[in-house]
Amino acid sequence: MKQLQTIGLCLFTAVAFTACKNADFKTTATGLKYKIIEGGSKDSTKTGDVLKFHVIQTVSGAKDTVMYNSYNTMPEYMPIQQLMPEQTNYSPLEVLPKLKKGDSLIAILFVDSLIKKGQIQEAQMPPFLKKGDKITFTFKVLEVFKKDSLAMADRQKEGEAYQKREEAKQKAVVDAFEKAGGKDKQIKDMEAYLKKKNITAVKSALGTFVKIDNPGTGAQVADGKFVTLKYAGKTVEGDKPFDANTMTAQVGSGGTIPGFEDGLKQFKEGGKGVIYIPGFLAYTQGAPQGAPFKAYDALYFEVEITHVGDAPPQQQQPVMPVPQEAPKAESPKAGDKK
Structure with missing residues (x-):
């Protein structure tokens, strides 16, 4: 399972389609609130299976802020494996292995609880978080793969489709720009x-x-x-x-x-x-x-x-990061190649 990287779910953020006040939410031993909406599949999952799912994550406070939405990019993949208790403590990873194909999951973390458990430091919280907020994850399981190789092939297929969608979107932007006389302007x-x-x-x-x-x-x-x-x-x-x-x-x-x-x-x-x-x-x-x-x-x-x-200097200088095709700079280095 080394090829499929386990998602650091506590770093994502998403939107929930229902509220936490519902009575049918369950609570894990660590205090995680969750609700599973079954999709009807009778197949159970086991260690070694790979979940393919979409996830949305929201921070709810004075207003709801969507921090991550995989529907805008491509699905996520996560192998079900034996994890140490500290890896599942107050995390959606506690209940993800319970999901089957077609199931949905809503998992809710409270910022105050994360602070109390020492998982985040109040003084070092990012600006989009504050005490009293809750972080809601909404998952939708699309498929369960029994073999890692099948998951990898599917992931590659999804990645290629995503790349084509991005290229089409970029072409539409360029075409609209040129049609509106953008270059001349x-x-x-x-x-x-x-x-x-x-x-x-x-x-x-x-x-x-x-x-x-x-x-x-x-x-x-x-x-x-x-x-x-x-x-x-x-x-x-x-x-x-x-x-x-x-x-x-x-x-x-x-x-x-x-x-x-x-x-x-x-x-x-x-x-x-x-x-x-x-x-x-x-x-x-x-x-x-x-x-x-x-x-x-x-x-x-x-x-x-x-x-x-005609040749680079013997002592190589820092190379220009960021080609236009892949603007993924770690810092605002405008001319650099990554």
Whole structure:
């Protein structure tokens, strides 16, 4: 069962379709409130089976906040296995093994009880939690697999379907953006910004604007070349800094957003300037996690090209994280590859 990672259920959050005040809720020895709505299956589950389910988790206090909803992504998978008491103490894991195909489960945790049991520290609670709140998990079991290999195959199939849905959604966003004249508008917005700031910048054929303070005198930046540079990134809206670093990247490898790469090609080694990137050449598939901007926001980078070569330096510099295809940055590093 090593291939299927057990879900840390206490880290998820979801929405319940019924209230805790109902008399038919049961209570485990640890105080967990739960209710199972049977789906009619007569098959029992056992150790080694894998549950496939959807889960929604909500924090209820002054208002209900949905923190996680697998219906928006893909189902979760969890092997039923023997767990130590501390792993099931006041957790939905106490009752999940009771579920069969088609069953639903509502499990409720109270924040005050979590504090009392020492599972969370009041002083270190996230901002969306406070004393008196309750955390409600709603599960719906879709399937029970008797073999790990069957669960893995199904998970791969669900993952591929999810990827196709995401690609279709992204295409719809791009199509709507282009149909509404988004590119032309963003170029005009950038021209207006530069004019307001009294900045002279040259527009590339792709649509990037580059202010060249020093073009450089060394090798030309081009596809296939390894470029080492210092950079500092800011948002056009509000001129908010979000990243500054030194890195090495291979131009043309798709390791960074299109506008950044396009701007670099306007320099030679020793060059220095600013690359202004309309949103359609920046992060169109979602901003890196924690970044102070969103998809299609315009950005600019102050850059200084320190080296251009046919091979990376012997001492590798930090590589640019976040390619446009997979914006999963751990920090708001706009140009980085993950």
